[in-house]
Amino acid sequence: MQGGSALSAGESIEPAESLFLEAIERPAGERESWIASRTDVVAPVRDAALRMVRALEVSADRVDPALGALRHEVMRAVDGGDGSAGRYLLLQPLGSGGFGEVFVGMQEHPVRRLVAVKVLADTIGSPAAAARFRVEQQAIAALDHPGIAPLLDAGTLADGRPWFAMPFIAGLPITQFAEERTLDARARVELACAACDAVEHAHRRGIIHRDLKPANVLVDDASGRARPRVIDFGVAKLADASFSEGGGQRTVQGELLGTPEYMAPEQAEGGVPDTRNDAFSMGVIVYELLARRLPRAPDRLRAGGRSALAGAIRSIAPAAPSALDGACRGVDEALDAICLRAVKHDPDERYPSVAALHEDLRRWLSGEDPLAVRASRWRAARRWVRRHRAAAGAIAGVALAMLVATVLSLRAADAARAAERRADRRAQQNARVMEYLAGVIKGADPTQQDGRSDVTVRETLARAVADLDGGALEDAPLERAEIRRVLGDAFAGIGMADEALREYGQALDALASADPPAPAAECAVAIQASSLLANVRRGVEAVAFAERAMSAAARSADPSRDVARAKSALGEALRTEGNDLERSQSVLEESVAALRPMTGSQEDLAAALNNLGIVRIDRGDLDGARSALEEAIRINESLGTAGGYRAMFELHNLALAERVAGKLDDAERHGRQALALVERFAGKDHPNRASVLGNLALVLRARKEFPEGEAVQREALRVLEASGAGQGADAGIAWLNIASLCRDQGKVDEAVEAGNRAVAILERAPETDPWLLAAARMAMGRALVAAKRWHEAEAPLLAAWTALEPLDIDARRRSAALLAVFHMYRDWAAADAGGVPADVLESWRAKVRAFDAANPGVIPEGAY
Secondary structure (H helix, E strand, O other): OOOOOOOOOOOOOHHHOOOOHHHHOOHHHHHHHHHHHOOOHHHHHHHHHHHHHHHOOOOOOHHHHHHHHHHHOOOOOOOOOOOOOOOOEEEEEEEEEOOOOEEEEEOOOOOOEEEEEEOOOOOOOOOHHHHEEEEEEHHHHHOOOOOOOOOOOEEEOOOOOOEEEEEOOOOHHHHHHHHOOOHHHHHHHHHHHHHHHHHHHHHOOHHHHHHOHHHHEEEEEEOOOOOOEOOOOOOHHHHHHHHOOOOOOOOEEOOEEOOOOHHHHHOOOOOOHHHHHHHHHHHHHHHHHHOOOOOHHHHHOOOOOHHHHHHHHHOOOOOOOOHHOOOOOOOOOHHHHHHHHOOOOOOOOOOOHHHHHHHHHHHHHOOOOOOHHHHHHHHHHHHHHHOOOOHHHHHHHHOOOOOOOOOOOOOOOHHHHHHHHHHHHHHHHHHHHHHHHHHHHHOOOHHHHHOOHHHHHHHHHHHHHHHHOOOOOOHHHHHHHHHHHHHHHHHOOOOOOHHHHHHHHHHHHHHHOOOOOHHHHHHHHHHHHHHHHHHHHOOOHHHHHHHHHHHHHHHOOHHHHHHHHHHHHOOOOOHOOOHHHHHHHHHHHHHHHHOOOOOHHHHHHHHHHHHHHHHHHHOHHHHHHHHHHHHHHHHHHOOOOOOOOOHHHHHHHHHHHHHOOOOOOHHHHHHHHHHHHHHHHHHOOHHHHHHHHHHHHHHHHHOOOOOHHHHHHHHHHHHHHOOOOOHHHHHHHHHHHHHHHHHHOOHHHHHHHHHHHHHHHHHOOOOOOOHHHHHHHHHHHHHHHHHHHHHHHHHHHHHHHHHOOOOOOOOHHHHHHHHHHHHHHHHHHHHHHOOOOOOHHHHHHHHHHHHHHOOEEEEEEEEO
């Protein structure tokens, strides 16, 4: 064992445990030095206690792995080796099973952390199997989701057994976590949704888990928010790659790999594994979370061994969770329907995918009817008709009419039942179409696909739109609205704002015809539309959609949460509109205050803090802006999304605040981090990349690196033109920055031309922010001043000041327009003694002096 003197098997481990327990009573920074000072204790005991303290530091302060690290020194579990796997020191066995053994390991370099090391049971069978092992290893290592424990490393021991390492997750199985925290049904469903999202991510990349169970979905709340993470993704696939010569599913000592209580019957029969197996397993987990027991008794499942397992699964009909003693509080009929559908033994009757299960759970959370409820109503109607053939035909006809929305003949019971069956099949087909389209469309979003945005993706989206425009899902407004929303998100993801807004509008139209109404869904779509409109600087429209979101939120099943989210959108929209920044800030502060104590709202809180940071920049509160944005970034880190696409927005806006505050090193560092994220997830031709590049260009300008800044800004302009946004407001901003950078370099003719383009674009753009148009006029006017074209410079500079003087924006921005006018007249008078009357120059000097008195510290010293 590496790392100092070790205890021998003949020594007692109790002194080391006692020393360790004494040490952890002291502050963390003093523990190691205190142990070293205990010269009354023999060196092996001190060294063992020291290793335990270090294990504690990297295991979320959990004592059990630290004690286990010591115990393993006298109970080696890996025979014939040196107690290591690659660069990982094996500390403590965690368990064993059909695949092999699991250990807590320690990585010392380049970072110190605990890992989970899986050592497979047998050696790799052949060179071909070794090649398959490497291929599967690479595929699994490519999984990048905050809810999946990633594959860190893999290799083989000296005896030929394969191993692989993943982060050690200091969490509890999802069911145990829910019990220990006494979570209600809603909180348990939220946990399940987070786990489903992680499994969906892997399924979209062709990776099946094959052994989903609570022990492989670990939850910790060290960050203040419950965070499920799925472990052991790909273990089964790596095992198959290692040992089998073909592509079949592996068995060990006559037992199928997997856990009987969570295994689909077709998996138990040795069928080719697919995503439906994981959907069944995830369904069992959801059932267990809500019923607080398994759907099928373990002793009955295991009684006949592996050969009888599939039959046992099919023969046991699970009870509705709410009918069981001790079920979780808050379980209703809708959750019963979801759970029972999820654990059906017939693949054709249960959810076809984890995505479908996830969507139904989300519908329940938003107060909508899950598809499982609708399907169960069809089945209930069929059972009623079969059991009451002699009952009044009128009652049966009315019930069926309500279900199939068709006029049924009271005298044609057989025809009525046939029509109902057709409607049932149609509803199931529509559900599958929706689930399929949702998966395809989500996969087309480049923020989910490492920047892929080729023409095939756009054609796929266009086909989906045409399908819906042609009447698909016409009889299912909620499903149609969900598809339209996902289409809108995908179009927004590839920078096609107009197409996205059309789909959001279609989604809202569909929701308007939904019966019963779905205000939570309406609120969510309106928020998406408002945020996109704000992003493309169409403030008046953004405010209208945000106000619609506010109205819908007040009618939703969870109004406090939805109103808080809608307020975040409204504050962002008001900032973009630019007429009342004080109200914008106030609304956003209300949103943040409401979201901060809510469980499960950390992502929404980060978004609201991001919006608050931007409006504080606009109002000149740079310290407040940085505080809000840095908190948003810390939330991302706690959620494990700091390396994801959404983190780009907070980093970009923080860089903007730091640039305005003159913290150029920080601004460039955060700006380049944002650039790396947008290039990774959205590609190099996405409009968001242009925004990040534009801020970096201004950082370089502040450093007086003018040629470099111009090159970066022209690249941003190229991106906008390539994405079809060459005549939008962002292109106008790019041209005004190019005008300033050319003027800085003495290229006055190019500066004038760029300034003219900026003004022309921003004057045509709908709802242009007054500050932006004023900035463009200032850029053009300053370029004309540099060219000594005084008479031409006067009009745009005066127009800029006239527009900005009354606005409630950062005083520094208004002062820039005022100083531009004064400096023009000052330089004009110096160049042409008769060009500017003395009283005109002095009147403008007086205005600058008055502004300086009203806004101390804003006007640079010596500016007038």
